[in-house]
């Protein structure tokens with residue numbers, strides 16, 4: 001083995017070790033700050049207690065902006081946002097379709113292979129809603145859904161041109177599916193990973209921004225209208 005290859009391998013292993021250590025420390029710090037999680041909290045829908053209705057306000061957003069990706073067996077991180085049970089189940093970094101798998105994997109069919117969130121936790125799924133202390137602040141800071149939405153708000157998609165190259169839209173893209181315990185670290189290194197992934201701000205927001213007088217939003221968003229076709233001028237004047 002050449003000297004260069006050996007050196008490269010050493011540097012790579014060192015970097016991997018440092019990365020793994022940083023992730024480990026970050027998770028340990030999270031647990032010591034936030035105590036123990038309660039995996040049974042979302043075993044049953046809690047019912048709406050505040051002014052916001054899941055059915056009337058949240059579900060339409062999920063259906064318009066999320067289920068296009070988060071619905072089928074190939075949903076990123078197996079996160080299915082089309083039903084309460086899918087949200088309560090959360091994420092797993094195991095892929096359902098994995099061409100390199102040699103031996104059978106236990107199936108993870110929603111509504112079939114487990115029924116409660118706590119049963120999914122035993123099958124390797126981690127929550128996207130807060131399972132730590134049940135306070136309004138913590139329900140935001142320890143919810144992956146809240147965190148990925150805020151990340152997008154802080155780093156919105158450019159409203160013109162193509163999506164940045166770092167965003168991979170391939171079906172076979174690598175996925176990270178970081179758990180909430182290491183999300184602080186993840187968002188620093190992946191500022192463009194907010195949700196909805198790679199999509200523009202909602203049309204309503206763009207429209208309201210344009211009516212606020214932001215001419216940039218008006219000029220650069222949405223498909224450009226094509227110039228209207230003109231009747232070719234007849235060399236002999238009017239055709240009629």
Ligand code: HEC
Nearest residue numbers: 065066069076091128144145148175176177178195196197
């Ligand atoms: C264009 C496809 C697409 C859309 C639309 C989309 N997502 Fe995602 N989502 C992804 C991909 C890809 C990942 C995996 C990212 C990774 O881990 O590398 C993901 C991962 C996630 C995760 C898991 C993050 C983690 O830390 O494990 C959450 C939560 C999520 N999305 C929520 C949403 C919500 C809420 C919406 C709608 C507002 C949404 N997504 C819309 C593609 C999409």
